[in-house]
Amino acid sequence: MKFLNHLTFGQYVPTESLIHAMDPRAKILGTVSLLTGVFLVEHPSAFLIWFFLLMIITFLSKLSYRLILGSARPVLILVIFTALIHIFFTGGTPLFAIGFLKISREGITMGVYMGIRLLLLVLFASLLTLTTSPIELADGLEALFAPLKPLGFPAHELAMMMTIALRFIPTLLDETDRIMKAQLARGADLDRGGLIKRLRSFIPVLIPLFVIVFQRADDLAIAMESRCYKGGKGRTRMDPLEWSISDSVAFTTCLALVLFLSWIDRSIW
Amino acid sequence: MSILVKDLVYIYHQGTPLETIALDGIELEIQTSRWLSIVGHTGSGKSTFAQHLNALIFPQKGEVEVEGMKVDPESKDLRKIRQKVGLVFQYPEQQLFAETVYEEVAFAPRNWGIKEDEIHERVEEALRAVGLNPSYYKRNPFHLSGGEKRRVAIASVISARPSYLVLDEPTAGLDASGRKDLLGLLADLRERGMGIILITHDLELALSCSEQIIIIEKGHKLCCGTPDEILVRLLRDHVHGLLLPETALLASKLVSEGWDVPLTSDELLLARFITEKVKS
Numbered sequence: 368m369k370f371l372n373h374l375t376f377g378q379y380v381p382t383e384s385l386i387h388a389m390d391p392r393a394k395i396l397g398t399v400s401l402l403t404g405v406f407l408v409e410h411p412s413a414f415l416i417w418f419f420l421l422m423i424i425t426f427l428s429k430l431s432y433r434l435i436l437g438s439a440r441p442v443l444i445l446v447i448f449t450a451l452i453h454i455f456f457t458g459g460t461p462l463f464a465i466g467f468l469k470i471s472r473e474g475i476t477m478g479v480y481m482g483i484r485l486l487l488l489v490l491f492a493s494l495l496t497l498t499t500s501p502i503e504l505a506d507g508l509e510a511l512f513a514p515l516k517p518l519g520f521p522a523h524e525l526a527m528m529m530t531i532a533l534r535f536i537p538t539l540l541d542e543t544d545r546i547m548k549a550q551l552a553r554g555a556d557l558d559r560g561g562l563i564k565r566l567r568s569f570i571p572v573l574i575p576l577f578v579i580v581f582q583r584a585d586d587l588a589i590a591m592e593s594r595c596y597k598g599g600k601g602r603t604r605m606d607p608l609e610w611s612i613s614d615s616v617a618f619t620t621c622l623a624l625v626l627f628l629s630w631i632d633r634s635i636w
Numbered sequence: 637m638s639i640l641v642k643d644l645v646y647i648y649h650q651g652t653p654l655e656t657i658a659l660d661g662i663e664l665e666i667q668t669s670r671w672l673s674i675v676g677h678t679g680s681g682k683s684t685f686a687q688h689l690n691a692l693i694f695p696q697k698g699e700v701e702v703e704g705m706k707v708d709p710e711s712k713d714l715r716k717i718r719q720k721v722g723l724v725f726q727y728p729e730q731q732l733f734a735e736t737v738y739e740e741v742a743f744a745p746r747n748w749g750i751k752e753d754e755i756h757e758r759v760e761e762a763l764r765a766v767g768l769n770p771s772y773y774k775r776n777p778f779h780l781s782g783g784e785k786r787r788v789a790i791a792s793v794i795s796a797r798p799s800y801l802v803l804d805e806p807t808a809g810l811d812a813s814g815r816k817d818l819l820g821l822l823a824d825l826r827e828r829g830m831g832i833i834l835i836t837h838d839l840e841l842a843l844s845c846s847e848q849i850i851i852i853e854k855g856h857k858l859c860c861g862t863p864d865e866i867l868v869r870l871l872r873d874h875v876h877g878l879l880l881p882e883t884a885l886l887a888s889k890l891v892s893e894g895w896d897v898p899l900t901s902d903e904l905l906l907a908r909f910i911t912e913k914v915k916s
């Protein structure tokens with residue numbers, strides 16, 4: 368029987384590395400530019416360069432390659448599904464057909480491209496979350512969206528909600544694991560029978576989980592209020608974000624790489 | 637009949653930066669109709685150990701055998717093992733879900749495929765054992781007090797009539813009288829032949845009620861013996877995070893001052909010896 372006893376997708380792994388030490392804003396902007404770059408790829412061999420880049424950043428962040436590649440496992444189904452959709456539903460001259468499904472050369476190329484693209488997107492994104500704590504991530508996003516505050520954009524509130532959500536996901540997974548085990552110990556049968564039977568058998572897990580979630584939310588709200596939390600206005604920070612030279616260098620490097628790679632992609636190959 | 641544990645090793649998140657060695661070579665034999673307490677500091681691996689006895693997690697190295705049935709993911713006997721070994725989790729009231737106390741307690745026997753008229757008998761027996769009378773049957777468990785919820789949760793495990801009952805920190809969050817009631821209940825079950833495995837960080841509690849005690853620290857078995865043996869051992873070598881009862885400290889102080897009193901954590905016994913000494 369498999370429990371939720373594995374690393375959650377992209378969960379922060381605290382280590383000391385160049386990448387971990389970067390300003391979250393630089394990491395977010397860098398990741399966004401890399402993700403854009405992945406979308407601009409046109410030539411298949413360019414994907415190799417992107418994978419190579421991923422490996423270099425992984426090396427710099429002192430994470431194991433197994434960990435980073437493993438972080439894509441939960442979305443592998445999605446990747447394959449996307450690839451299949453494109454293979455089957457892209458028009459073009461059909462090579463052969465299975466029933467009513469026509470498969471064309473364009474379809475296969477498109478499917479493989481989209482699959483690899485999505486995979487790269489997930490890998491780069493999880494590199495960000497693996498090396499940046501949820502708090503830093505939320506602070507970074509809040510700071511990046513701060514210019515929109517005068518327009519009524521709730522940057523602080525969104526960042527706070529994100530922090531809380533991210534903070535509670537591992538806790539909730541732990542709670543789910545614990546309650547599932549407690550019900551299994553009382554003989555519950557959680558993985559047999561048809562869909563309806565399975566859904567029904569999860570009631571003993573879901574009800575206690577909801578009770579705990581509401582209890583937790585209530586406790587948190589009271590704790591925040593009793594510490595005079597009143598939203599973002601006038602709020603100061605213990606660790607203000609500091610953008611250093613190395614962050615500028617890192618971000619500029621990312622940007623330059625993206626521009627350079629898409630230029631090669633278009634003009635040389 | 638017994639539970640055998642041989643060289644049990646369990647590591648969380650093996651091979652990742654979050655790797656934690658929870659159990660590191662535990663050896664143990666647990667008899668039915670005995671009261672064993674497993675004592676250790678928070679994080680020493682007690683809960684991880686408890687989940688092996690109930691086949692909720694599986695040994696990564698070593699073996700756990702419940703009455704000859706191996707705890708192994710491939711085993712056909714997993715449900716039989718879970719039926720033999722009842723496990724009361726820490727804060728068991730958080731697992732309540734049914735609309736009535738009766739349904740909650742009937743959950744386990746129903747899962748084990750017991751017939752309806754016998755279920756009724758078992759529910760009655762289990763609720764009587766925890767001291768809840770029939771007026772509770774139709775009540776909503778979520779509306780009960782904390783102590784009552786805990787009792788319903790324990791009844792919902794013993795209604796399966798396990799041969800062994802493992803309780804993970806069952807006294808956490810109970811007041812003194814709730815604690816006393818619970819220990820009384822466990823002593824009754826023990827009398828009726830159930831093996832009690834009490835997991836606690838409270839040495840004083842374990843000393844006061846067990847027949848055998850095992851101290852674990854950082855996943856290792858530190859020592860094991862009768863309460864008296866454990867007391868003597870712990871008076872000699874201090875174990876981090878385990879507080880000795882005041883009575884035992886007093887007794888040991890008196891002995892070192894040359895008094896002839898037993899090293900005990902039983903305050904009545906010690907008081908009797910002291911009075912005798914003072915009189916003579």
Ligand SMILES: Nc1ncnc2c1ncn2[C@@H]1O[C@H](COP(=O)(O)OP(=O)(O)O)[C@@H](O)[C@H]1O
Pocket residue numbers: 372648649656657658676677678679680681682683684685
């Ligand atoms: N689900 C889990 N994932 C990762 N580590 C865990 C998990 N459960 C327990 N641990 C770790 O294993 C060790 C033993 O924990 P546990 O068995 O809960 O000890 P105890 O019950 O004695 O407090 C601790 O260091 C704890 O942090």
Ligand SMILES: [Mg+2]
Pocket residue numbers: 679682683726804
């Ligand atoms: Mg525990």
